[in-house]
Amino acid sequence: MLKYFGVLLVIGVLVVAIISFQKTKAVPNEKDLLQVKSTSGDKTKKVILIVVDSLMATAIDKGIMQKELPTFQYLIKHGQYYKDLVSSFPTMSVTIDSSLLTGTYPDGHHIPGLTWYSAKDTKLINYGTGPMEVIKLGVNPVLEDALIHLNGKHLNPEQTTIYDDLAKEGKKSGSINGLIYRGPVKHTLSVPLWMDASTSLPQSLEVKGPDLLALGSFSDPLTEIEKPDGLTHRMGINNQYSLLTAEYLIKNNKLPDFLYIYLPDLDKKLHKHGPNEQNGIKATDQQLQSLLQSFGSLEEALNQAIIVIVGDSGMSKVLPADDNPVIELSSLLKDYQILRQEEGVAGDTEIVLAVNETMAYIYSLKSDKLKDIASNIRTDQRIDIISWKEGEWINVIGDEIAEVLRYKMNGNLTDPYGQKWTVEQAPDVLDLSINSEDQTIRYGKYPDVLRRLYGALHSHSGEFLVVTAKPGYELADKNSPSHKGGGSHGAFGHAESLVPLIISGTDAKPEHLRMVDLKAYLMKLVTKQQPNIEKGR
Incomplete structure (x- = not known):
């Protein structure tokens, strides 16, 4: 659900209208790179979870039938493919991610949706549903809720995330562009200088997350990687930023035991063109190919890692x-x-x-x-x-x-x-x-x-x-x-609720096909890895 981060684009546009675009050099968070690498080295497979926003099984099946998705086809041929994983409800990314990473439904993690009303604060909470709502509510309240309160206050403090639980097991973890990232390690989010004119937020915000926290231009531990210029690219809330960051970790042998990667771009195309749009998934397939080739080859990727790909929600067609x-x-x-x-x-x-x-x-x-x-x-x-x-x-x-x-x-x-x-x-x-x-x-x-x-x-x-x-x-x-005439989600029917799950690099099967059960499954994948794992799978 790209809308969560779409609010940042709105803010950026407002800023450009006020000041000229200026290059800003962030300070790389080298501490993240020093602490993120798995302590087990190359002896165990790493677990990489890739969440593709609005990925649908119908699009995968059509693309494979037309021989247009070689990467998806390879992973499915060498793994498990489920078409009916049940998402959380509402089928909105912040709620779904909260269920995935805490293993609870909203009554456990307390994130009701992308927008909801807080009786305690007597205010409408909005993490960024659209440009007009951002303008009406005000940039500062939306930014505060999205950047500060979502993970720091609204997400149930009594409920542990997978990052918390893996740390207790002595495992390293990382999040790249994850909406929900709360964990035990202190990090600093930096509001870019070019955004200063539109917000009164402090330039630095202290948060807690996994060992590696990459969140676009707000937390970029890899500023030495050259990224394309332009407003949306510089924000880093896109597939390219997520993949460049992950590829760096792979190529430089810095993978944690568990790495979460969020790919948001597909969602925008489906909202505009509807669930039958295929160009977005073709681009995603090519990007996944590049990511896995960072290991040397697709075969070597499955030798070194367990790759789990999941959609967060599907989409239903909206009438014209x-x-x-x-x-x-x-x-x-x-x-x-x-x-x-x-x-x-x-x-x-x-x-x-x-x-x-x-x-x-x-x-x-x-x-x-x-x-x-x-x-x-x-x-x-x-x-x-x-x-x-x-x-x-x-x-x-x-x-x-x-x-x-x-x-x-x-x-x-x-x-x-x-x-x-x-x-x-x-x-x-x-x-x-x-x-x-x-x-x-x-x-x-x-x-x-x-x-x-x-x-x-x-x-x-x-x-x-x-x-x-x-x-x-x-x-x-x-x-x-x-x-x-496009696509939408939020409700609990089949089209919006059933998402694909692809697991490659392990024969271990999930007990139930629900988003809320993935945390327990991922925990087992990470913590049950044995030294000197057999190669060739």
């Missing part, structure tokens, strides 16, 4: 403009006092909207109005699911079924992941199949929906609805970005 695909929530709720993004919460404010593309949180600051709000929203035939919590119960309503589905944790029904539930009436609302004889639940078009929806509804405090749009449609507030 003529089909009225954008659902303006403020229009549906015009009889209520809705918080305007440029204003603060007032005594008469009744509703706050936090739109995450195809899903949204709708907050009622007057708790007795929640069901009335749900009734108003339900009148739009483009709305898919509306849900809210009521004590220990979760209520869910849909467009086509009049009844309310009610469910809660624990009970006699077991789902495919061993989770226990009690479900009362109308299971069809969430396309659930219940077998009364063996007391099991099977999921239909909404994978792992009971746990994922529970996680979102318990991710933060407040009285709110979770709302999703039907396939082809997108939710919006006044200034929300839209993707008419």
